[in-house]
Amino acid sequence: MTAAQISCQNCTTSLLGKKYVLKDDNLYCVSCYxxxxxxxxxxxxxxxxxxxxxxxxxGRHWHGGCFNCAKCNHSLVEKPFVAKDERLLCTECYSNECSSKCFHCKKTIMPGSRKMEFKGNYWHETCFVCESCRQPIGTKPLISKENGNYCVPCFEKEFAQYCNFCKKVITSGGIMFHNQPWHQECFLCNGCRKELCKEDFMSRDDDPFCLDCYNHLYARKCTACSKPITGLRGAKFICFQDRQWHCECFNCEKCSISLVGEGFLTQNKNIFCRKCGSGLDTDI
Structure with missing residues (x-):
């Protein structure tokens, strides 16, 4: 290579005895490069x-001394890092800023480590344990209470009630009847066996009955309309000489005026207001 050939490709300055850079088979002085x-x-x-x-x-470039975590400013040279929103973060800062916090110990769940999720919260796998036996629950069935989560055996041992009908554990959604717990699906009409958990019902001899069965089997009948008298929802009825009436049916046999709270007269099995009963051969 001749002296003429040892010159900067850009400014043609001789590079003899000087530092230069070779790029794409061309020589450049440091300044031009x-x-x-x-x-x-x-x-x-x-x-x-x-x-x-x-x-x-x-495609982005940094000086070696500028290649730092955007949050703590520690060097990322030859260290693991994460890019987030155009920023470079060391793994510790990324974890503190972006990773989930354990619901139990409140510490960061580091990226790549296994975490458990339940009801919108996160746990380290080793923190997600039964409140009673302290053994990891993992993906096993669990039952949650206000003070923590329980594996099924511990919950049954400490808290569970047993259905009065099937004698099995009630884990949720039970019904109390005569101070006895029942599964919803076990709380049935003693007559037709229909589920009663969302129905009005009546009780007879400590057994529950749907209204249809109770009315058919046990309810007293109104003397006037012959329909059942249940007394549900505070409904009132009238009793007189072993006979019963709905309040709205307790009316004068002749003029149909309501006799509720009023004096009345009777003739045989008929009832009359005082006006209509006057002059009749009535019983007082």
Whole structure:
């Protein structure tokens, strides 16, 4: 190579005895190389010159001294990092800022570690344990109470009630009847066996009955309309000489005026207001 050939490709300055950079088989003096080819640092916005370390990530470049965590400013050179919203974060800062916190110990659940999710909260796998036996629950069935989560055996041992009908454990949704617990699906009409958990019902001899069965089997009948008298929802009725009436049916046999709270007269099995009963051969 001749002296003429040892010159800068850009400014043609002789490179004999000088530092130069070879790029694409061409020689450049350091000044021209830095001016033409240097990348701009993402952090300080200055050129990354040929005598500086150029660190790149996804088409972006940094000086070695500028390649730091955007939050704690610690160097990320030869260390693991995470890119978030155009920022570079060390794994610790990323975990503190972006990772879930354990519901039990309140510490960060580090990326890559196994976490358990339940009712919108997260736990370390080792923190998600039965409140009683302290053994990890993992993916096993559990029952939750206000003071914590329980594996099924511990819950049954400490809290569970047993259905008065099937004698099995009630884990949720039970019904109390005469101070005895029942599964909803076990609380049935003693007559037709229909589920009563969402129905009005009546009780007879400590047994529950749907209204149809109770009315058919046990309810007294109104003397006037012959329909059942149940007394449900506080409904009132009238009793007189072993006979019963709905309040709205207790009326004068002749003029139909209501006799509720009023004096009345009777003739045989008929009832009359005082006006209509006057002059009749009535009983008082």
């Amino acid at each position: 830095d001016h033409i080819f240097s990348n701009c640092c993402e952090e300080c916005k200055e050129p990354i010159e040929s005598n500086s370390k150029d660190l790149s990530y996804k």
